[in-house]
Amino acid sequence: MASYRVTLTIGRLARGxxxxxxxxxxxxxxxxxxxVEARDVAVVRGEARLVVRFTADADxxxxxxxxxxxxxxxxxxxVQRVALTRRDGGTWTRLPYA
Incomplete structure (x- = not known):
C-alpha cells in the first residue's frame, strides 16, 4: 500500500x-x-489548507x-483547489487530478 495526501484549499465556510x-x-x-494516517490544517500564504493523509492500494x-x-x-x-500526491521514497509526487 502506498501513502497519499489530498490537499484542499478552502475559501468561505457555509453559513452556520x-x-x-x-x-x-x-x-x-x-x-x-x-x-487515514493523519490530518492537518494550515494557513499557507493566507490560504486555509486541509490535508488528509491516507493509505490506498493504487492511484x-x-x-x-x-x-x-x-x-x-x-x-x-x-473548495478552491484540490491536489493529490503520492509518497515515493522521500518525496511527494503530484498526481493528475481532475
Missing part, C-alpha cells in the same frame, strides 16, 4: 458551519474507504478517496 467541523468531516469521508483508489473528501468538504466550505 464552525471552522473546527471541516477537517474532521474531511477525514471521516476518507476513513469510510481507507485508513485510482486514491483519486476516488480525493473525490469523496472534496465532496464532503464542499458541503461545508468553498
Amino acid at each position: 458551519v464552525a471552522p473546527d467541523a471541516v477537517l474532521p468531516r474531511a477525514a471521516e469521508a476518507a476513513a469510510a474507504e481507507v485508513t 485510482r483508489q486514491a483519486a476516488r478517496v480525493a473525490d469523496l473528501v472534496a465532496t464532503a468538504t464542499t458541503a461545508l466550505a468553498e
Whole structure:
C-alpha cells in the first residue's frame, strides 16, 4: 500500500458551519474507504489548507478517496483547489487530478 495526501484549499465556510467541523468531516469521508494516517490544517500564504493523509492500494483508489473528501468538504466550505500526491521514497509526487 502506498501513502497519499489530498490537499484542499478552502475559501468561505457555509453559513452556520464552525471552522473546527471541516477537517474532521474531511477525514471521516476518507476513513469510510481507507485508513487515514493523519490530518492537518494550515494557513499557507493566507490560504486555509486541509490535508488528509491516507493509505490506498493504487492511484485510482486514491483519486476516488480525493473525490469523496472534496465532496464532503464542499458541503461545508468553498473548495478552491484540490491536489493529490503520492509518497515515493522521500518525496511527494503530484498526481493528475481532475
